[in-house]
Amino acid sequence: MADRKLYSFYRGLFTGDVLNFSKRSPFVKEIMFERIYPSKIILPMKMHSGVPAVPAVKVDDYVRVGQCVGVPEKGTFSVPVHSGISGRVTDISEIRLPNGILTPAVTIRNDMKRTRLDSVRPRSGFRLSASESIGIIRDAGICGMGGEGIPTAAKLKRARNEAVRDFLVNCLQSEPYSTSDIVAITEYPDYVVLGSCACARVVGASRCVFLISENRKEQRKALSASIEKVRADFKDLEFEIKLFRERFPQGYYRLVARALYGRNLALGETLEKSCSAVLFNCSTMLACWEALSDNIPMMSRIVSVTGDASGGHNMLVPIGTPVSELLSSAQDIKNGSDIIVWGNCLTGIEITDPENTPVVKTTSVISVVRRTEVPRTPCIHCGLCSECCPMNLSPNTIFEMLNQGLGQKAAEEGARDCIACGSCSYVCPAGINLTTAIASFAGEGRIIEINSLLDNSNAEERTADEPAASYVGDASLLEDYADSDEDRSVRSPDSITLPFEKDKEV
Numbered sequence: 455m456a457d458r459k460l461y462s463f464y465r466g467l468f469t470g471d472v473l474n475f476s477k478r479s480p481f482v483k484e485i486m487f488e489r490i491y492p493s494k495i496i497l498p499m500k501m502h503s504g505v506p507a508v509p510a511v512k513v514d515d516y517v518r519v520g521q522c523v524g525v526p527e528k529g530t531f532s533v534p535v536h537s538g539i540s541g542r543v544t545d546i547s548e549i550r551l552p553n554g555i556l557t558p559a560v561t562i563r564n565d566m567k568r569t570r571l572d573s574v575r576p577r578s579g580f581r582l583s584a585s586e587s588i589g590i591i592r593d594a595g596i597c598g599m600g601g602e603g604i605p606t607a608a609k610l611k612r613a614r615n616e617a618v619r620d621f622l623v624n625c626l627q628s629e630p631y632s633t634s635d636i637v638a639i640t641e642y643p644d645y646v647v648l649g650s651c652a653c654a655r656v657v658g659a660s661r662c663v664f665l666i667s668e669n670r671k672e673q674r675k676a677l678s679a680s681i682e683k684v685r686a687d688f689k690d691l692e693f694e695i696k697l698f699r700e701r702f703p704q705g706y707y708r709l710v711a712r713a714l715y716g717r718n719l720a721l722g723e724t725l726e727k728s729c730s731a732v733l734f735n736c737s738t739m740l741a742c743w744e745a746l747s748d749n750i751p752m753m754s755r756i757v758s759v760t761g762d763a764s765g766g767h768n769m770l771v772p773i774g775t776p777v778s779e780l781l782s783s784a785q786d787i788k789n790g791s792d793i794i795v796w797g798n799c800l801t802g803i804e805i806t807d808p809e810n811t812p813v814v815k816t817t818s819v820i821s822v823v824r825r826t827e828v829p830r831t832p833c834i835h836c837g838l839c840s841e842c843c844p845m846n847l848s849p850n851t852i853f854e855m856l857n858q859g860l861g862q863k864a865a866e867e868g869a870r871d872c873i874a875c876g877s878c879s880y881v882c883p884a885g886i887n888l889t890t891a892i893a894s895f896a897g898e899g900r901i902i903e904i905n906s907l908l909d910n911s912n913a914e915e916r917t918a919d920e921p922a923a924s925y926v927g928d929a930s931l932l933e934d935y936a937d938s939d940e941d942r943s944v945r946s947p948d949s950i951t952l953p954f955e956k957d958k959e960v
């Protein structure tokens with residue numbers, strides 16, 4: 455099933471080097487996760503690409519596990535928000551997330567009773583059409599868990615419209631210290647595979663391809679075993695496991711296009727149109743299966759909590775859990791004069807208020823890294839930044855151009871292709887923060903890229919502060935995405951019959 459070829463892009467950082475950020479660091483525990491029940495959750499209404507949801511509860515309301523507390527306004531590009539705990543709403547107010555987004559947020563005090571909505575229970579003997587499946591995934595509030603948080607239902611709908619051939623499942627978690635996706639595969643390989651098969655059938659793909667690092671032997675074995683279990687139920691799908699070199703930032707869709715299809719996608723070009731493929735994160739597939747099979751909305755996720763000088767954990771937490779509660783549960787992680795990072799230590803954002811900073815749907819890791827003083831000197835022209843740039847840029851040249859106010863020249867040099875991976879700053883012996891300057895210049899380009907993925911035609915009307923603020927692009931996508939009252943009685947020939955054992959504890 456897995457061919458012997460090793461796929462990769464050129465350059466980048468070797469993950470082994472990054473993981474040895476600190477030679478003293480024990481590697482984060484990859485197998486088991488711990489369950490954390492926080493005293494409260496703070497649920498931002500915007501954790502995805504698109505407009506914020508609107509709070510659907512009032513202060514003092516009692517909410518249950520699985521209850522929807524934020525709903526998208528009709529006709530907007532958004533996803534609902536659900537509570538992963540039961541308890542009372544104590545506050546609804548605006549908060550600013552570390553990435554600068556200002557959003558309404560609902561705070562819920564945990565009564566620790568875990569009272570669940572009756573509707574959150576496994577379906578039995580069901581059969582779903584493609585549009586029913588998309589509707590369930592949309593109503594479950596699922597968005598991409600590995601990147602921009604693009605609403606999954608919209609991406610599925612788009613891939614279906616494009617009639618893609620390949621359904622790619624990204625199991626290539628390459629960020630330093632981050633192993634939440636790896637744990638998801640280790641713990642729930644059947645669910646990852648089933649979610650992938652179901653979604654592949656929804657989009658009408660003929661191949662379901664799992665992309666995984668060559669060194670993840672245990673997870674490869676688990677995926678292979680799970681594929682064998684479902685092969686008979688998904689005879690229309692061809693399965694493949696593609697092995698990738700261990701390298702950072704493996705998994706970004708433009709790098710996957712280069713490695714798998716030999717295509718250099720220009721900014722705004724999509725995998726769907728150019729390669730007849732669509733790429734989803736493996737944890738997102740797990741969430742899709744939970745929604746399709748067990749009617750569980752997106753209300754919790756696995757988060758790696760790790761430090762470069764101490765131990766590491768993977769924790770299953772309700773979305774909205776304050777970072778401070780994760781850290782207090784991870785006693786072995788040294789905290790104090792260290793930097794707490796919302797995300798991984800190369801691309802994440804330092805936070806100073808962990809009590810009021812929540813885990814959101816796209817948070818795969820919280821890192822605690824030591825504060826190190828790198829003496830800053832002028833560029834010594836060593837070329838290391840160019841050697842590691844996965845987008846084949848010359849970061850030092852672009853940096854100089856931007857410093858001189860030559861934005862147009864920097865753009866011609868490819869600055870807008872920067873994917874903000876942080877590699878150039880990490881390797882620079884002169885301590886120059888190349889990434890911040892280049893990535894913020896490229897930010898506008900990233901908005902265009904996201905809009906292109908969403909088929910949004912009003913990109914140029916927006917600024918970086920209001921990404922995908924109102925979805926008015928592809929009318930057919932919006933129609934099928936935003937309306938929740940579509941006819942779900944239709945049984946299309948590509949419907950999904952779900953034949954599985956439900957042995958997973960919720």
Ligand code: SF4
Pocket residue numbers: 839842843844845846847849871872873874875876877878879888889892893
């Ligand atoms: S220029 Fe951008 S893409 Fe290239 S290494 Fe730096 S941050 Fe990464």
Ligand code: SF4
Pocket residue numbers: 832833834835836837838839840849850881882883884885886888
């Ligand atoms: S890595 Fe730093 S010092 Fe070396 S060429 Fe790039 S900017 Fe200059």
